[in-house]
Amino acid sequence: MLQGRQHLLQLYRSVAWTRPFSMDLKDVVKRLEDLAPRSLAESWDNVGLLVEPSGRKTVKSILLTNDLTEAVTEEAVSRQVDLVLSYHPPIFRPLKRITSSNWKERIIIRCIENGIAVYSPHTAHDALLGGVNDWLAKALEPKSTEPIQHSSEGGSWSHQVLLTTSSEEDAIRVADSLKQVLKSRTGTVSIVATAVLVSCQESVLALVARELETCAPNVQINVTQLQKAPRPGYGMGRLCTLEAPITPAEAVAKVKKHLGLEHVRIALSPKATMDSHTIRSYAVCAGSGASLLRGVRADLYLTGEMSHHEVLDANVQSGATVILCEHSNTERGYLKDVLKGKLEQRLEGKVGVVMSEVDRDPLVVV
Structure with missing residues (x-):
């Protein structure tokens, strides 16, 4: 017993x-x-x-x-x-x-x-270091990689408004008035002694000015545009180099294996054949990459979708071979291969994380 x-x-x-x-x-x-x-x-x-x-x-x-x-x-x-x-x-x-x-x-x-x-x-995970674009870039085992469009340091605000009042009581009054019209997602308000500092986007400056005309009409205001340094490793898309050149046929095989696909679409540049070793660099953009990849100097563009004329521009104007995998096929594997594990770690095993069994790209080859 x-x-x-x-x-x-x-x-x-x-x-x-x-x-x-x-x-x-x-x-x-x-x-x-x-x-x-x-x-x-x-x-x-x-x-x-x-x-x-x-x-x-x-x-x-x-x-x-x-x-x-x-x-x-x-x-x-x-x-x-x-x-x-x-x-x-x-x-x-x-x-x-x-x-x-x-x-x-x-x-x-x-x-x-x-x-x-x-x-x-x-797109927060598009720009993330180790995010979806880094995962997609690994398809061709890059020697080096960097964002095509860098994210910036210093938060999400583009401007600061500084005003100095005559007393701490006035500073508190003005700050409280500004907080009532600004939401946390459109700006922040802080007080240092008799000074009030507002951090916000440029589009919110008119709202701040109108409120200050009411609550602090005679106070001098200084507006500063914030200069933001690039955030290393973070940003949209990835520009990659290879250790040694590969053929478009080899690139297709690697992409299909990495994404778990039976089929992709390819548009060869005028100077390439499937078996020519013409790919020394490549640019990736998960999802829809036409606008980000336009004009990028690379031998290969790897993305989910581009229109007919965008593919022609990439081939003829930029001289790049294009591999298209359909939009969500360039993202879905990241959820399974990377994000699921990151979430389980962040949530300390206290929350179960499961993959959808019915989610799939709407386009298939028949």
């Missing part, structure tokens, strides 16, 4: 040790943003927590997907996950209504109904 009880106790301890625990949603979001700060994302993007259930939300499991489709949403509901991390933001353009007539709106309704939070990192 004693041995039986000891066996049950050991079994209970092993189950309790291996099962995921839980973490407050706010703590999960903080750790996601510590990993890839929203300041790294492009200004046009919509990243961060996009759907937040009401009340205090506890997260026991996270579903990783490249796109939050209706099929993935039903998967999230059936697997009873608490948070979906969707690489692409399911809410991108502003919603004027939430009805059942539009598939993206139906997704939001289903998530809210089932208490599922939604988070999207998107």
Whole structure:
């Protein structure tokens, strides 16, 4: 009998040790943003927590997907996950209504109904050192790599407004007034003795000026544009060099193996053949790379999608061979190969992290 009880106790301890625990949603979001700060994302993007259930939300499991489709949403509901991390933001353009007539709106309704939070990192992981573009660049085993468009140090603000008031009381009054009109995502306000310092984007300067006309009309104001140094290793796309030149055929084989694909599309530059050793450098951009890669000096462009005329420009104008893999195929493997492990480490094993089994690129070769 004693041995039986000891066996049950050991079994209970092993189950309790291996099962995921839980973490407050706010703590999960903080750790996601510590990993890839929203300041790294492009200004046009919509990243961060996009759907937040009401009340205090506890997260026991996270579903990783490249796109939050209706099929993935039903998967999230059936697997009873608490948070979906969707690489692409399911809410991108502003919603004027939430009805059942539009598939993206139906997704939001289903998530809210089932208490599922939604988070999207998107271009924050495009720019991240060790992020999706570094993962994609590894397909051809580069000798060296650097961002095509560097991220900047010094946070997300482009300007600072400094004003000195006559007393600390006035400084507090002015700062409080500015805080009421500025949200944390559009600017910060701090006080040093009788001085008030506002950090913000250029687009917010008019709002600050209008408020100061009311609360501090006779105070002199100094506006400074911040100069930001490049952030080493961080930025959009990657420009890479190879140890030795390879052929387009070898590049295709390596890309297909790295991405787990049976087919890719290739457009050879006029000076190349499939078996000529013409690739000594290459530029990558996960997703849609035409605008970032335009004019980049490299023998090969590797990306998800480009239009017909953009491919012609790359071939003829830039002299580059182009390999296209379809948009999400250049991103999805990063979630499985890299991000899943990073999240498990950041969340200290307290939250289960699983991959979607139904997420896939909508385009297939038939």
